[in-house]
Amino acid sequence: MPTLRHAAAALALGLFAVSAAADPARWAAEWPETDFSRTTLEDWDEVISGGPPKDGIPALSEPAFIPVGAEDRLGPREPVIAVEMAGAVPRAYPIRYLMWHEIVNDRIAGRPVAVTYCPLCNSGITFDRRVDGRVLTFGVSGKLRHSDMIMYDRETESWWQQALGEAIVGEMTGTVLETVPTWMEGWAQFAARNPEGVVMDEPDWNRRYGANPYRGYDSADRPFLYAGEDPPHGLRPLERVVRVDDRAWPLARLAEREVIREVGVVLSWRPGQASALDAGRVAEGRDIGSVRVRDGQGRDVTHDVMFAFTFDAFWPEGTWMLEGGPR
Incomplete structure (x- = not known):
């Protein structure tokens, strides 16, 4: 892009x-x-x-x-x-x-x-x-x-x-x-947990791997090539949210509490992951932390850490899991 x-x-x-x-x-x-x-x-x-x-x-x-x-x-x-x-x-x-x-x-x-x-x-x-x-x-x-x-x-x-x-x-x-x-998590977090694991090698393409062509994107006022409305409840369009099915938790709320237990899932946050869309080099982005979502039995649950405008666009009837309660 x-x-x-x-x-x-x-x-x-x-x-x-x-x-x-x-x-x-x-x-x-x-x-x-x-x-x-x-x-x-x-x-x-x-x-x-x-x-x-x-x-x-x-x-x-x-x-x-x-x-x-x-x-x-x-x-x-x-x-x-x-x-x-x-x-x-x-x-x-x-x-x-x-x-x-x-x-x-x-x-x-x-x-x-x-x-x-x-x-x-x-x-x-x-x-x-x-x-x-x-x-x-x-x-x-x-x-x-x-x-x-x-x-x-x-x-x-x-x-x-x-x-x-x-x-x-x-x-x-x-x-x-x-x-x-x-x-998604920081490389050191993955490596510490999986010392015997593997990592995808650099592809054989002429690309500036490690550079961020979207420098400053997640601090912008508006998404790129998006004509929709801003999300509700005062959320910034490019604010991250944790989506599980048709519910979204603001990442800032999770980062403040570190663990949230609601509607049958457990969301956890810890520092250690750089924003890929911040600095000129992916590795140098500000720390936004890493998220895991599990069910009551400790099994990983499918989730996505996306921008608020994306959740609003594709789940217009979705539920926002805010500090004051679902809306």
């Missing part, structure tokens, strides 16, 4: 593109294999180009891994997505790579997964790539909806909303991917 210093110009171009290209017939010319007669979209104006074309942001497949002890490029607070599955060696996927690729198609203990990260929403979710016995492979469409990445599968060229894990256009419309409980 474009860097923030080009945001104003890109926003103007993007909004112009909405009026010119929101008609699905126009998209069909670009995507001849996509079945545009099937969709859950009610307003095609919500879909815009993020700048890069289809596969302009190259998703990865079957990346290489190295032992935790061999990794010397990551800073101790650099964010990684931790994937710890029964019967498999724990794996860490550094955000410094996902920042530039957004999707990693992988297979862990025989289970096909897609590890995804949308920088504009700070949404990091891992999905099972199987649908009715069929294994899908995901790429980056270059399209955005409410500033969230629209993925596509290479098998049917259906479009999928990353924040929802749901197909919104094409043959797979209405299908929802199964999520895998994973979380």
Whole structure:
């Protein structure tokens, strides 16, 4: 996606593109294999180009891994997505790579997964790539909806909303991917817990890995390429919230209390993770802390630490878990 210093110009171009290209017939010319007669979209104006074309942001497949002890490029607070599955060696996927690729198609203990990260929403979710016995492979469409990445599968060229894990256009419309409980934490935290684990190796692409092309983004007043309203209850659009299903806890509330037990889940916070969207180098971002969510039996629960505007856009009837009670 474009860097923030080009945001104003890109926003103007993007909004112009909405009026010119929101008609699905126009998209069909670009995507001849996509079945545009099937969709859950009610307003095609919500879909815009993020700048890069289809596969302009190259998703990865079957990346290489190295032992935790061999990794010397990551800073101790650099964010990684931790994937710890029964019967498999724990794996860490550094955000410094996902920042530039957004999707990693992988297979862990025989289970096909897609590890995804949308920088504009700070949404990091891992999905099972199987649908009715069929294994899908995901790429980056270059399209955005409410500033969230629209993925596509290479098998049917259906479009999928990353924040929802749901197909919104094409043959797979209405299908929802199964999520895998994973979380983001600082590299040192993952390494200390998993000294025998592995970490994704640097991809063989010409990218400025470790640099943050969205410098200062999570301190901005408005999200990039987003035309929606601000979230309610005085929350800043780019304030982080912890989403569990259709509920959202402000990260600031959790960080102040460190542990919250509500509605059958236990949310915990501890310092040690840098914001990937703050400083010019990912490793140097301010400490926003790491979150885990578990159920009453101590099992990890699928969650996402996303921006407040994203939750408001995709869960408009969702519940805000505020200090004064749910709203």
